[in-house]
Amino acid sequence: MAETSASPTLLLKDELDIVIPTIRNLDFLEMWRPFFQPYHLIIVQDGDPSKIIKVPGGFDYEIYNRNDINRILGPKASCISFKDSACRCFGYLVSKKKYIFTIDDDCFVAKDPSGKEINALQQHIKNLLAPSTPFVFNTLYDPYREGTDFVRGYPFSLREGVPTAVSHGLWLNIPDYDAPTQLVKPLEKNTRFVDAVMTIPKGTLFPMCGMNLAFNRELIGPAMYFGLMGDGQPIGRYDDMWAGWCTKVSTLLTEHFLSLSVVCDHMGWGVKTGLPYIWHSKASNPFVNLKKEYKGIYWQEELIPFFQSAILPKDCTTVQKCYIELSKQVRAKLGKVDEYFIKLADAMVTWVEAWDELNQTGKSIEVPNGSAK
Amino acid sequence: MAETSASPTLLLKDELDIVIPTIRNLDFLEMWRPFFQPYHLIIVQDGDPSKIIKVPGGFDYEIYNRNDINRILGPKASCISFKDSACRCFGYLVSKKKYIFTIDDDCFVAKDPSGKEINALQQHIKNLLAPSTPFVFNTLYDPYREGTDFVRGYPFSLREGVPTAVSHGLWLNIPDYDAPTQLVKPLEKNTRFVDAVMTIPKGTLFPMCGMNLAFNRELIGPAMYFGLMGDGQPIGRYDDMWAGWCTKVSTLLTEHFLSLSVVCDHMGWGVKTGLPYIWHSKASNPFVNLKKEYKGIYWQEELIPFFQSAILPKDCTTVQKCYIELSKQVRAKLGKVDEYFIKLADAMVTWVEAWDELNQTGKSIEVPNGSAK
Numbered sequence: 001m002a003e004t005s006a007s008p009t010l011l012l013k014d015e016l017d018i019v020i021p022t023i024r025n026l027d028f029l030e031m032w033r034p035f036f037q038p039y040h041l042i043i044v045q046d047g048d049p050s051k052i053i054k055v056p057g058g059f060d061y062e063i064y065n066r067n068d069i070n071r072i073l074g075p076k077a078s079c080i081s082f083k084d085s086a087c088r089c090f091g092y093l094v095s096k097k098k099y100i101f102t103i104d105d106d107c108f109v110a111k112d113p114s115g116k117e118i119n120a121l122q123q124h125i126k127n128l129l130a131p132s133t134p135f136v137f138n139t140l141y142d143p144y145r146e147g148t149d150f151v152r153g154y155p156f157s158l159r160e161g162v163p164t165a166v167s168h169g170l171w172l173n174i175p176d177y178d179a180p181t182q183l184v185k186p187l188e189k190n191t192r193f194v195d196a197v198m199t200i201p202k203g204t205l206f207p208m209c210g211m212n213l214a215f216n217r218e219l220i221g222p223a224m225y226f227g228l229m230g231d232g233q234p235i236g237r238y239d240d241m242w243a244g245w246c247t248k249v250s251t252l253l254t255e256h257f258l259s260l261s262v263v264c265d266h267m268g269w270g271v272k273t274g275l276p277y278i279w280h281s282k283a284s285n286p287f288v289n290l291k292k293e294y295k296g297i298y299w300q301e302e303l304i305p306f307f308q309s310a311i312l313p314k315d316c317t318t319v320q321k322c323y324i325e326l327s328k329q330v331r332a333k334l335g336k337v338d339e340y341f342i343k344l345a346d347a348m349v350t351w352v353e354a355w356d357e358l359n360q361t362g363k364s365i366e367v368p369n370g371s372a373k
Numbered sequence: 374m375a376e377t378s379a380s381p382t383l384l385l386k387d388e389l390d391i392v393i394p395t396i397r398n399l400d401f402l403e404m405w406r407p408f409f410q411p412y413h414l415i416i417v418q419d420g421d422p423s424k425i426i427k428v429p430g431g432f433d434y435e436i437y438n439r440n441d442i443n444r445i446l447g448p449k450a451s452c453i454s455f456k457d458s459a460c461r462c463f464g465y466l467v468s469k470k471k472y473i474f475t476i477d478d479d480c481f482v483a484k485d486p487s488g489k490e491i492n493a494l495q496q497h498i499k500n501l502l503a504p505s506t507p508f509v510f511n512t513l514y515d516p517y518r519e520g521t522d523f524v525r526g527y528p529f530s531l532r533e534g535v536p537t538a539v540s541h542g543l544w545l546n547i548p549d550y551d552a553p554t555q556l557v558k559p560l561e562k563n564t565r566f567v568d569a570v571m572t573i574p575k576g577t578l579f580p581m582c583g584m585n586l587a588f589n590r591e592l593i594g595p596a597m598y599f600g601l602m603g604d605g606q607p608i609g610r611y612d613d614m615w616a617g618w619c620t621k622v623s624t625l626l627t628e629h630f631l632s633l634s635v636v637c638d639h640m641g642w643g644v645k646t647g648l649p650y651i652w653h654s655k656a657s658n659p660f661v662n663l664k665k666e667y668k669g670i671y672w673q674e675e676l677i678p679f680f681q682s683a684i685l686p687k688d689c690t691t692v693q694k695c696y697i698e699l700s701k702q703v704r705a706k707l708g709k710v711d712e713y714f715i716k717l718a719d720a721m722v723t724w725v726e727a728w729d730e731l732n733q734t735g736k737s738i739e740v741p742n743g744s745a746k
Contacts, residue, residue: 177524244526
């Protein structure tokens with residue numbers, strides 16, 4: 001199918017925020033300047049709030065440190081992680097835009113096999129603006145991409161697709177491995193450029209990495225909570241996984257009362273993965289990672305079946321209701337695995353309350369630290 | 374994970390048959406000679422049985438025409454289509470090998486982006502010998518491929534994978550489009566080489582094309598029936614789709630009583646798609662195709678939900694039992710769509726009877742026309 005002829009970059013200029021969690025000066029933005037400069041940045045400063053984060057000139061940004069988070073959210077700030085990149089989800093909360101792109105500050109511009117620099121943001125926008133196809137797998141991948149289409153045998157009633165909620169991008173150079181795999185394969189690099197975008201089918205979970213991720217905040221924002229990680233918590237490096245599992249289950253929300261014959265009446269949402277690639281510059285310390293991950297590594301054996309069998313009742317007609325229902329199931333079922341999940345279930349509720357407070361009552365947020373423009 | 378160090382080509386030399394349905398001289402084999410010559414070919418001659426099919430010298434083959442099929446199967450020959458490439462499944466029936474690779478005679482050797490000729494058969498063998506991962510999607514695609522692995526957040530209990538039943542290869546040049554898409558996009562070519570193999574997740578249907586397909590006959594053979602198409606039938610070009618839907622549902626057979634915690638006790642099977650590419654030389658006539666497809670185009674709108682909701686009882690512990698059960702559901706539910714499906718349900722039963730007759734009772738099959746070696 002033909003791509004939209006209008007430039008997607010221009011289309012979303014005022015509808016997308018770039019969210020960056022960081023503890024250091026944002027020199028990495030220099031490389032992204034040609035692609036990011038037209039967009040607004042939301043920087044979430046982790047760690048010591050007295051530290052000054054330098055942002056290269058010419059960028060339009062707002063920056064929040066821990067003091068800002070505490071001031072804006074009050075007691076509800078407890079749901080935002082500290083000393084963990086999970087704090088990035090505060091940026092989703094305070095954004096007023098329809099779309100979010102979030103990227104780690106150790107991710108640089110990758111090159112495609114022809115040597116051309118990849119405009120990751122533009123590809124995410126393409127992914128988000130084109131529909132998804134979660135009900136039947138298309139063997140030629142994204143059927144909406146130029147030069148391809150639905151293959152023989154793909155039902156015509158499903159060719160309109162459904163709105164895309166999430167665009168999950170990948171990584172060249174350092175792959176997103178867990179600590180055990182890092183330890184076993186310290187030198188493995190990802191050098192394979194797979195030139196495809198695809199919809200992850202309905203009912204299928206995937207490990208969602210937060211390093212290079214975009215989503216439709218209006219559709220799925222309230223489920224994009226990155227959980228309780230880091231300071232004072234028994235676990236780290238599962239923030240994006242948690243958000244991915246919850247998000248995927250939430251896209252199922254409508255799927256549970258979807259039969260194919262009513263797909264046009266009750267829309268589900270899709271999750272895409274594949275392009276764009278970024279260049280992940282440096283592997284994090286596997287020993288530190290193992291300490292953060294080790295509880296997660298055995299907990300996830302129970303989390304995956306939990307999410308695979310989660311059923312959301314039909315009256316969950318908004319993501320918020322869906323997420324609150326999920327928090328109840330987390331408390332009831334995962335609370336038996338570890339008391340951490342009771343705390344997490346509480347935080348899930350707090351997160352949705354904070355979301356509604358900042359996003360539905362029209363309460364304006366004071367933007368600290370000004371913006372460069 | 375490391376690939377098997379032994380050459381897969383040598384591994385399966387005596388365990389794989391190449392099945393080719395045809396109505397013409399097999400000149401296309403010249404291009405495949407370096408890759409196919411070590412293997413045994415089963416040629417299923419369609420159409421006029423008095424025509425002599427020329428096979429290039431040096432190949433080891435057996436060839437069956439309609440008279441052979443009628444002689445070998447007797448009244449059960451009614452389940453094998455005539456004047457349609459669906460007749461290829463007769464080759465699956467008479468093979469005694471563990472693996473089948475089937476290819477159309479208008480498919481040639483494709484080249485990878487570096488210009489190197491692609492050994493499609495070898496890639497299929499790699500796909501079939503490596504496990505599948507149908508329970509959770511791995512974002513870096515096939516985790517068993519050299520240079521890649523399971524990503525962070527992938528449950529460790531699922532990293533052994535399950536046996537691969539099907540390897541579905543793709544097509545450069547002429548894509549496998551239906552007649553309406555062919556008519557709308559007469560000039561579209563597939564030029565995108567996507568360097569990936571992936572498992573199609575559990576519970577997800579896909580359009581399986583028979584042009585470039587390999588499978589584990591021991592695991593899934595009895596479900597690889599290509600249906601009633603062509604001469605005397607109201608439909609064509611849905612033979613491979615039918616087999617794909619039935620096969621995918623049959624891999625679910627074990628999934629229905631699979632919970633993640635017992636995955637090591639009760640194995641499911643996987644279906645892979647992606648590499649290898651072949652070069653599909655010529656689009657078939659879209660007007661002729663439309664005539665063959667038009668009933669299928671609206672029937673498939675009911676077939677997909679039928680297969681998506683098909684449940685196979687726990688006592689279906691073999692593919693044969695599974696397939697007979699499926700035939701009952703086809704008769705009961707799809708029989709209402711059109712009486713054709715009652716005939717098809719009967720043919721499904723006949724097919725399984727023929728399969729058991731030729732494959733389980735030890736009855737030897739007379740190989741007609743000799744072999745070149």
